[in-house]
Amino acid sequence: MTDLLAALLLGIIEGITEFLPISSTGHLLIAERWLGHRSDLFNISIQAGAILAVVVIYRQRLWDLAMAFAGREASAEHSPSHMAMTVAQARDYAFKLAAAFGVTAVLGVVVKKLGFELPDHVTPIAWALVLGAFWMIAAEHFAAKRAAAIGERTVITWTVAILVGIAQVVAGVFPGTSRSGATIFIALLAGTTSRAAATEFTFLVGIPTMFAATAYELLHVLGNGGAVHEDWTALAVAFVASAITAFIAVKWLLHYIQSHRFTVFAIYRFFLGCALLLLVPAGS
Structure with missing residues (x-):
């Protein structure tokens, strides 16, 4: 296999897995064992490529948030609740995005200074996939019960914003956890019962996070x-x-979650993790 074909395959794997709650880092670490090891810059840069897709998809939403600071109201079409956001609401949302990113940035630097490196073995990734499957099912179950009790909540609270920032770092420290999965489900557990609102916020937080990580590297x-x-x-x-x-x-996922739960991803994670534990018992 040529180097360019291997790079193409790794890019495709990253693009598919970055925003689906199945762990892009875990899949890349596994794929590199057959397609060749890559530099940290390579891996982070292709994550930035995936983030660029989110910028394109949410370009109007991002523009509305930017214009809020100029006194212009956000459009109804691109609000997660499909209701027009006032200037104050748009600014509040933007500040919460900034807070989540700030938490990630500070904790990320601390982790980097501590000398953390990704694992060399498949075993911890496999366990993270399996345990993450149960975490996803439990989180969505409790989120659904809360939604049934209090109705759908699209509001992103400060607690949700801070926890999403922490979850991003946790996902980076434990490959196989999934950044999108960890952040979406922590948002659902922390009070945002709308899958669409939780997904949008975590995807938007990922934009500055991954671009900053790429620039740093x-x-x-x-x-x-x-x-x-x-x-x-x-x-x-x-x-x-x-x-x-x-x-x-991402286009497919945003359509899918309108009428489906994340259960199918949890099942995939469980069977992939079990397969890795059985087929690669030594973790090599």
């Missing part, structure tokens, strides 16, 4: 001279593949 690579060893052509191929497939995956 790029500066690090440029600073230590690692850029000369990077295969920029392969990275570009994977970046584009990731962006295109993520666009399709």
